[in-house]
Amino acid sequence: MSLLRYESQVRPALVEGGKDYHQVTEDICRPVEAKPSKLWWIGFIISVCLLIFGIISVTMEVMYGVGQWNLNKTIGWGWDITNFVWWVGIGHAGTLISAILLLFRQGWRTGVNRAAEAMTIFAVMCAGQFPIWHMGRVWNAFFVLPYPNTRGPLWVNFNSPLLWDVFAISTYFTVSLLFWYSGLLPDLATLRDRAKKKWRKMFYGVAAFGWTGSTKHWQRHEALSLVLAGLSTPLVLSVHTIVSFDFATSVVPGWHTTIFPPYFVAGAIFSGFAMVQTLLVVTRKVLGLEEYITIEHINVMNKVIVLTGSIVGIAYLTELFMAWYSAVDYENFAFFENRLNLNSPYGWSYWIMMGCNVLSPQIFWFKKMRTNLVVTFFMSILVNIGMWFERFVIIVTSVYRDYLPSAWSTYYTPTIWEIGFYMGTFGLFFTCYFLFSKFFPVIAIAEIKHILKRSGENYKEKMDVVEKESLDGFAQEQTGDHH
Amino acid sequence: MAVKKFITGSFYDEEVLFPAVKKVRRAGYKIHDVFTPFPIHGLDKAMGLRDTSLHTAGFIYGITGTATAVGFITWALTVDWQINFGGKPFFSLPAWIPITFELTVLFAAVGMVLTFCYLCQLAPFVKKDHFNLRSTDDTFLMALECTDTTNEADAISFLQSIGGVDVGVQYKETGWWLGRYDKDTKRFEKKVETAQ
Numbered sequence: 001m002s003l004l005r006y007e008s009q010v011r012p013a014l015v016e017g018g019k020d021y022h023q024v025t026e027d028i029c030r031p032v033e034a035k036p037s038k039l040w041w042i043g044f045i046i047s048v049c050l051l052i053f054g055i056i057s058v059t060m061e062v063m064y065g066v067g068q069w070n071l072n073k074t075i076g077w078g079w080d081i082t083n084f085v086w087w088v089g090i091g092h093a094g095t096l097i098s099a100i101l102l103l104f105r106q107g108w109r110t111g112v113n114r115a116a117e118a119m120t121i122f123a124v125m126c127a128g129q130f131p132i133w134h135m136g137r138v139w140n141a142f143f144v145l146p147y148p149n150t151r152g153p154l155w156v157n158f159n160s161p162l163l164w165d166v167f168a169i170s171t172y173f174t175v176s177l178l179f180w181y182s183g184l185l186p187d188l189a190t191l192r193d194r195a196k197k198k199w200r201k202m203f204y205g206v207a208a209f210g211w212t213g214s215t216k217h218w219q220r221h222e223a224l225s226l227v228l229a230g231l232s233t234p235l236v237l238s239v240h241t242i243v244s245f246d247f248a249t250s251v252v253p254g255w256h257t258t259i260f261p262p263y264f265v266a267g268a269i270f271s272g273f274a275m276v277q278t279l280l281v282v283t284r285k286v287l288g289l290e291e292y293i294t295i296e297h298i299n300v301m302n303k304v305i306v307l308t309g310s311i312v313g314i315a316y317l318t319e320l321f322m323a324w325y326s327a328v329d330y331e332n333f334a335f336f337e338n339r340l341n342l343n344s345p346y347g348w349s350y351w352i353m354m355g356c357n358v359l360s361p362q363i364f365w366f367k368k369m370r371t372n373l374v375v376t377f378f379m380s381i382l383v384n385i386g387m388w389f390e391r392f393v394i395i396v397t398s399v400y401r402d403y404l405p406s407a408w409s410t411y412y413t414p415t416i417w418e419i420g421f422y423m424g425t426f427g428l429f430f431t432c433y434f435l436f437s438k439f440f441p442v443i444a445i446a447e448i449k450h451i452l453k454r455s456g457e458n459y460k461e462k463m464d465v466v467e468k469e470s471l472d473g474f475a476q477e478q479t480g481d482h483h
Numbered sequence: 484m485a486v487k488k489f490i491t492g493s494f495y496d497e498e499v500l501f502p503a504v505k506k507v508r509r510a511g512y513k514i515h516d517v518f519t520p521f522p523i524h525g526l527d528k529a530m531g532l533r534d535t536s537l538h539t540a541g542f543i544y545g546i547t548g549t550a551t552a553v554g555f556i557t558w559a560l561t562v563d564w565q566i567n568f569g570g571k572p573f574f575s576l577p578a579w580i581p582i583t584f585e586l587t588v589l590f591a592a593v594g595m596v597l598t599f600c601y602l603c604q605l606a607p608f609v610k611k612d613h614f615n616l617r618s619t620d621d622t623f624l625m626a627l628e629c630t631d632t633t634n635e636a637d638a639i640s641f642l643q644s645i646g647g648v649d650v651g652v653q654y655k656e657t658g659w660w661l662g663r664y665d666k667d668t669k670r671f672e673k674k675v676e677t678a679q
Contacts, residue, residue, distance in 0.1 A: 021495075021520065021621035146559065155559040159568050164581040171585040175592040182596055185605065186619065190520070193616040198665045205664025209600065210609035213618050216532055217603045218522040223537045224599045228592060231541075235588045242581050446521040453497075474505055474529060 014108050014451060017291040021449050025190060028441045028448070031287040032191060033200075036438055039286055047430035054424010057417040058133055066136045069418045074402045074409045079418045080130045082391040086271065087127035087425065088169065088243055089264075089387060092236055093272020094120025095176060098183075099232035102225070108300055110447040111293050114187075115283060116276050117180040118440075122432040123275070124173045126425035131165070133421070161245040168242040175235055179228045182221070185211045186446045203439075240268045247394065254334040254398030257322070263315035270308035270357070271387035273301050277380035279433065281373055283442060292443050299370045305383065306364035312390075313358035330403065338397045345411055346397045349389050356386025486656050487628060489515055490638045491614050492647025494623040497523050499646040504529045506645045507627065512638060515628040515657075518618035537602075541595040548590025552583040610662035612655040626653070 019027070036044075061068045071078050094116040101109040132141055144166045146156050156163050189211035192204035211217070244260035277298065284293040323335035339350040360382050363369045370376070401408045436442070494500040500517070504526065507514060514530055553576075560566065561573040568575075600606060618624040625647065627638055635652065642650045662668040 025520075025620045146555070152564055155564055157566070157568070158556045158560060158582060159571070159575060159578040161581075164585075167582045167585040171589040175588060178592055178596045182599065186521070190619040192664055193613070193619045195664075201665035202663050205610070206607045209605035209607060210611045210659060211603075211605060211619075212611055212613060213518040213520060214603075215517045215519065215523075215526050215530055216535075217605075218519065219527040219532060220535045220537050220599055220603060222522050222524075223535045224595055227538055227541045227595060231545075231588050231592055234584070238581065238584055245581070449521040 012294075012296045014111060014294065014296065015292060015448060016294055019291070019452065021452065024448050024452065025194070025445060027289070027292070028443050028445050029191060029194060031289075031437070032439065032441055033194070037286070040434065040438065043430065044434040047427050047434055050423050050427025051431050052424075052427070053420050054422075054427050057420030057424055058129075060417045061133060061421070062138060066134065068415060070412060070415045072409050072412065074399050074407060075396060075412045077395050077399070078412055079392075079414045079422060080134045082388065082395050083422050083425065084127050084130035085243055085264075085391040085395075086384075086388050087123045087130075087429075089240065089268035089271045089391075090275045090384075091120040091123035091127065091172070091176070091272065092240060092265070092268035093276050094118070094123075095172075095232050095236040096269050096272065097276070098179060099229040099236065102229040103233060107451045108297055110444055110451050111297050112276065112280060112301070112443075113447070114180075114183070114440075114444045115280060115437075115442045117176065117183070118433065118436045118442075119272075119275060119279060120176050121173070121180060122429045122436075123272075124169065124176065125432070126429050128169060128173065129421075129425055129428070161242065161249050164242045165246060168239045172235060172239045175228070175232055179225075179232060182224060182228070183444060183447075184440060185209055186213065186221070187441045187444060189213065190445055191441065237265055240264045247398075252398050253328070253330040254338070254394065257319060259315055259318055259322070263312065263319075266308045266311040266315065267357075267387060267390060270305060270312055271384055273305050273308070274380040274383035274387070277301055277305070277376055278384070281377045281380070283437060287437065287442060289443060292448060295371050295373075298373065298376055299367070302364045302370040302376060302379075305379070306361050309357055309361035309364075309383070316354065316358065333401075334398055338401060339393060346393070346400065350393050350397065353386050353389040353393050356382045357390060360386075485658070486654055487515075489614070489653050489655055490627040490629060490633075490635065490642060490650065491653050492625050492627075492642040492650040493615060493617070494625065494646060495621065495648065497526075497623065500623045500625070501526070501529060503625065503645040503647065507625070507642075510641060512633070512641070513628045513630060515626040518614060518624040518626070520619050520621060520623075523623075537595060537599060540598050541591045544594030544598075545587045545591035547594075548587040549583055551590065552586040553579065556582065604659045608661050608663065609659050610664065610668070611659045612657070614653060614655060626655075 015024070069078065069080065097109050097116040098113040101113075132138060135141055144156060144163065146158075185208055188204050188208035192201065192208045195201040195204055241261040241264065244264035247255035248257055248260040250256060280293050281298070284290050320335055320340070323331040326332075338344055338346065341347050342351060360379065363375070364379070396412060400412060494503060500523075504514065504517065508529075508531065517526060517530060519526070556579050557574065560575075565573050604611070614626055615622055615624045625642070627633075627642070629635065629638070639650050639652075656669065660668070
């Protein structure tokens with residue numbers, strides 16, 4: 001029987017304030033149905049401005065070529081691929097929360113999964129921009145797809161990690177979108193059935209696909225969610241693994257490392273959780289959802305941050321050890337001169353990375369720090385800066401000094417259009433996020449109701465055996481026909 | 484599909500709903516459906532619904548994706564246009580694992596979602612009759628289908644006796660049609676089709 005379930009008494013209530021089902025609906029729909037606040041408009045306008053700056057930057061790049069960026073020989077990948085890997089990594093936390101924590105039956109995911117999944121989709125959209133526009137002749141971008149063409153047909157190189165990336169990122173985007181939207185359907189139906197205005201009835205009516213809440217549909221919906229979670233779990237691990245293959249399958253010292261796949265995945269989850277914290281600390285405050293995204297949610301996510309941050313730290317140290325242990329001069333030079341040495345041209349970036357990713361998250365060993373919102377917000381920004389520098393370190397410090405000193409490049413700094421492109425993806429990301437928080441429920445309403453009787457503050461003490469009869473026995477008995 | 488006659492009752496607590504579903508079935512009534520705002524585990528079993536085969540469909544779609552990827556890449560790189568990549572064999576299966584995996588996941592996910600939408604008749608601009616608009620909020624709505632042998636008054640009082648609220652008779656279209664929720668269109672304009 002479904003009501004007979006075990007929930008640890010140690011775990012604090014996940015929904016505070018003694019809610020019933022209707023109040024949950026009211027609370028989560030309120031920001032969607034109310035007029036947007038002044039704060040929302042300010043944030044939205046800033047985001048759109050950034051987006052416009054990004055569009056101008058990209059237009060410059062398309063009109064005059066990739067030469068608008070400061071990439072040089074030997075730094076063929078600079079800010080653009082750094083940003084690509086950074087954004088993809090951020091996306092990973094959403095899938096981890098929605099899929100892996102679903103499989104692990106973590107009840108707390110319900111408070112944050114909807115917003116985190118949306119973040120995944122927007123982050124992957126931003127990530128995808130970089131390799132696409134980096135192609136230069138972007139009107140030929142469809143060349144990456146294996147389509148029948150008049151050149152033979154000449155197929156794409158299925159053995160290349162760059163092509164694996166095309167498949168991995170596009171699959172990841174598609175599956176995340178399907179997972180997110182199929183979960184949204186019941187909540188959109190809730191909004192549709194509450195709608196008073198004509199345009200709302202029409203918009204949510206179309207968006208909810210005619211969802212009714214039939215038990216058979218819920219049964220299929222549950223099966224779908226579970227299988228999509230099962231598919232997304234290896235998928236999310238594969239995506240960053242494949243991104244790391246872009247580097248690991250090369251023979252460049254600093255990239256040619258077998259530790260890359262797990263190290264990249266841990267880093268991705270690390271940075272993604274930091275971004276979730278950045279968004280949710282603000283979202284819960286602005287939309288008044290503190291009773292659903294509780295301090296306990298912030299607390300457990302900070303635990304994930306300190307864990308993954310430490311895994312990343314071990315990976316950094318392992319890399320150093322392997323470079324020394326390999327006794328290869330080039331490996332040693334890449335790690336101990338180009339990175340570790342603070343006086344080398346990019347040594348500073350390595351130490352920013354170490355400071356932000358490995359040292360600073362260690363304060364989350366203390367519960368006081370984990371449950372402090374100001375510290376959490378500040379740390380989440382710091383972690384994302386650190387993770388951006390991790391990718392910058394991996395890319396730039398590995399390639400700026402080639403094997404021969406005559407091929408050592410000049411010092412690489414981005415142009416305004418490279419920075420503008422990056423800022424533009426922030427614009428894209430936050431424009432999407434602001435629209436999402438205005439028009440869609442940022443918390444999964446149905447899923448909160450599903451855990452309410454287990455984890456709601458007012459139900460927790462009442463947990464008891466409700467019914468003793470077994471369902472299987474009843475199902476056996478009811479094999480006859482109705483009249 | 485057609486317009487049918489239903490006896491409907493609302494419930495506000497799954498702890499009342501569960502025993503009610505069992506009592507209704509023991510009494511021999513035909514449950515058309517129970518509409519709930521969130522999934523209630525075990526309700527499908529209590530209502531006597533069979534397990535969904537969506538998993539199996541997903542598995543078949545996944546296998547199709549695997550076969551498509553391996554088959555196509557093998558054909559493209561070993562038959563149609565052989566390219567020598569650094570002296571490696573044309574048939575280099577390990578290098579194809581990433582794409583094979585991605586296509587497996589892609590086919591399974593897309594196929595399952597489309598199948599799900601097909602089975603549940605979900606699509607943009609699909610419109611259905613709803614029994615109670617609160618059944619996406621906080622109300623569990625049970626609809627009993629009236630058959631030839633159903634005594635309406637008995638069914639109503641029975642539903643009330645097991646905890647149903649707002650019990651009454653409703654005529655509803657059971658199928659779907661193309662329409663928008665801001666416009667009051669019906670699939671069929673005529674009222675009743677089934678006998679009492």
